[in-house]
Amino acid sequence: MVTVICDCCGYVWNAPVPSQADFEEYAPKSIQDVVSRILDFMGFEVALAGNGVEALSLFLKNPFDLVLTDLEMPIMDGWSLTHCIKERSPNTPVVLMTGGDRETVRKKVGKGRQSKGRKLL
Numbered sequence: 001m002v003t004v005i006c007d008c009c010g011y012v013w014n015a016p017v018p019s020q021a022d023f024e025e026y027a028p029k030s031i032q033d034v035v036s037r038i039l040d041f042m043g044f045e046v047a048l049a050g051n052g053v054e055a056l057s058l059f060l061k062n063p064f065d066l067v068l069t070d071l072e073m074p075i076m077d078g079w080s081l082t083h084c085i086k087e088r089s090p091n092t093p094v095v096l097m098t099g100g101d102r103e104t105v106r107k108k109v110g111k112g113r114q115s116k117g118r119k120l121l
Contacts, residue, residue: 047062052078052080055073059084065093066092066094067081067093069095070098072098
């Protein structure tokens with residue numbers, strides 16, 4: 001047990017010390033896990049896919065208000081997924097995320113494709 005004292009109000013309580021197993025059970029496994037937990041906590045319904053083909057399959061079977069995707073997914077990348085989604089549902093917002101640097105993103109997006117007015121942040 002650890003004694004915790006709140007700096008704001010002075011409230012004191014005893015908290016159990018988490019074990020390594022507790023950390024492993026609840027620790028996020030990936031950025032996808034972090035984002036999905038935050039959205040779930042905020043009350044959004046979240047559907048997860050392991051790659052772009054799974055994501056497209058989910059999209060074709062279910063209506064989505066918003067799609068968040070990784071630019072560099074396996075099998076089908078996020079840019080190709082976005083293209084497929086926009087062909088079928090032009091009004092569905094798609095947010096591409098990546099851990100890559102800006103130059104890598106520009107090269108990937110610019111490689112034989114036109115951005116058609118889409119803004120890169």
